Amino acid sequence: xxxxxxxxxxxxxxxxxxxxxxxxxxxxxxxxxxxxxxxxxxxxxxxxxxxxxxxxxxxxxxxxxxxxxxxxxxxxxxxxxxxxxxxxxxxxxxxxxxxxxxxxxxxxxxxxxxxxxxxxxxxxxxxxxxxxxxxxxxxxxxxxxxxxxxxxxxxxxxxxxxxxxxxxxxxxxxxxxxxxxxxxxxxxxxxxxxxxxxxxxxxxxxxxxxxxxxxxxxxxxxxxxxxxxxxxxxxxxxxxxxxxxxxxxxxxxxxxxxxxxxxxxxxxxxxxxxxxxxxxxxxxxxxxxxxxxxxxxxxxxxxxxxxxxxxxxxxxxxxxxxxxxxxxxxxxxxxxxxxxxxxxxxxxxxxxxxxxxxxxxxxxxxxxxxxxxxxxxxxxxxxxxxxxxxxxxxxxxxxxxxxxxxxxxxxxxxxxxxxxxxxx
Numbered sequence: 001x002x003x004x005x006x007x008x009x010x011x012x013x014x015x016x017x018x019x020x021x022x023x024x025x026x027x028x029x030x031x032x033x034x035x036x037x038x039x040x041x042x043x044x045x046x047x048x049x050x051x052x053x054x055x056x057x058x059x060x061x062x063x064x065x066x067x068x069x070x071x072x073x074x075x076x077x078x079x080x081x082x083x084x085x086x087x088x089x090x091x092x093x094x095x096x097x098x099x100x101x102x103x104x105x106x107x108x109x110x111x112x113x114x115x116x117x118x119x120x121x122x123x124x125x126x127x128x129x130x131x132x133x134x135x136x137x138x139x140x141x142x143x144x145x146x147x148x149x150x151x152x153x154x155x156x157x158x159x160x161x162x163x164x165x166x167x168x169x170x171x172x173x174x175x176x177x178x179x180x181x182x183x184x185x186x187x188x189x190x191x192x193x194x195x196x197x198x199x200x201x202x203x204x205x206x207x208x209x210x211x212x213x214x215x216x217x218x219x220x221x222x223x224x225x226x227x228x229x230x231x232x233x234x235x236x237x238x239x240x241x242x243x244x245x246x247x248x249x250x251x252x253x254x255x256x257x258x259x260x261x262x263x264x265x266x267x268x269x270x271x272x273x274x275x276x277x278x279x280x281x282x283x284x285x286x287x288x289x290x291x292x293x294x295x296x297x298x299x300x301x302x303x304x305x306x307x308x309x310x311x312x313x314x315x316x317x318x319x320x321x322x323x324x325x326x327x328x329x330x331x332x333x334x335x336x337x338x339x340x341x342x343x344x345x346x347x348x349x350x351x352x353x354x355x356x357x358x359x360x361x362x363x364x365x366x367x368x369x370x371x372x373x374x375x376x377x378x379x380x381x382x383x384x385x386x387x388x389x390x391x392x393x394x395x396x397x398x399x400x401x402x403x404x405x406x407x408x409x410x411x412x413x414x415x416x417x418x419x420x421x422x423x424x
Contacts, residue, residue, distance in 0.1 A: 175234030
């Protein structure tokens with residue numbers, strides 16, 4: 001690529017980068033999308049083999065194209081999702097260059113814009129859109145030393161049960177990844193311990209509607225800020241096996257031992273917080289509250305949707321919740337592996353601009369950063385609750401593209417009125 005000039009550089013060729021490309025292209029704005037691997041690479045190589053999307057195909061897609069050969073109420077496999085984005089990029093003729101790593105972005109001196117250093121040369125751009133998403137660096141809490149006699153992997157490195165050594169497994173994390181991995185391991189015949197933290201637990205389907213539909217009609221996808229204290233609370237929901245509601249009682253009935261949050265490690269023993277019962281109870285309360293809101297919506301709008309009285313039958317707490325383990329001797333319990341389903345952290349070390357707070361988090365309003373010309377896309381709660389979801393990032397990209405178009409109009413006026421332009 002050597003050296004290149006363009007108006008906009010989009011960093012990242014996943015769902016955010018492709019959505020951004022579509023909206024920039026519709027406005028006739030010259031741009032390049034740079035992807036260090038392949039399009040939607042994380043869907044292919046940083047997910048476990050049996051993963052499917054957590055939302056139904058009618059919902060988790062861009063408006064301009066449906067999933068081919070998939071029932072709208074079905075759940076796309078990870079490879080179907082990756083193939084979808086490849087096909088979408090071809091459909092809109094997105095100018096994506098794969099295998100190009102962005103190594104550094106810095107402001108240009110004496111003129112607007114940025115210099116983008118890549119593995120294939122430099123690019124000068126007036127605007128840069130950071131579309132790398134929230135899943136950049138696996139986050140493993142520094143609890144168990146790496147030299148401990150147990151295999152430790154992050155959920156992004158987990159593929160299937162055969163990957164792990166024989167023995168029991170501790171899965172840390174009660175969001176979608178943690179519960180699905182724990183369930184798969186248990187079904188493979190493993191003894192499994194699942195460390196459960198605070199979580200939301202929506203119904204997969206209620207009264208013949210998916211929870212994605214309920215979040216939409218109840219206005220919850222449009223929430224601008226998370227509830228206080230719930231900024232990082234995980235959601236326990238699954239599209240596996242055709243989609244099902246996650247109930248930790250069922251996981252326990254299947255043989256998974258539930259434990260509290262993983263807090264410490266010492267002399268071969270994992271210690272857990274005394275919070276398991278409370279975490280389960282808060283998840284149940286979240287579940288029941290959504291059923292209440294759904295019932296009220298049906299009554300208020302006179303909808304003919306069948307009642308589901310048994311949806312409120314939660315059943316008794318399992319023994320592992322009534323009398324939870326406070327610690328676990330890994331060797332005695334036969335635990336040979338720990339899967340950390342504990343999320344990710346961002347890495348913006350390559351972005352040398354004034355767009356971050358003291359904690360290193362992007363400072364922005366709906367993706368428009370405090371550094372003029374720098375934009376963020378695909379982050380959780382960028383503009384609303386749905387921002388990090390496939391359909392949500394598409395709508396956020398439209399706003400960012402329009403902001404860039406407006407700034408271009410101001411820049412064009414300035415350029416036309418400059419002394420150099422007047423002399424010409």
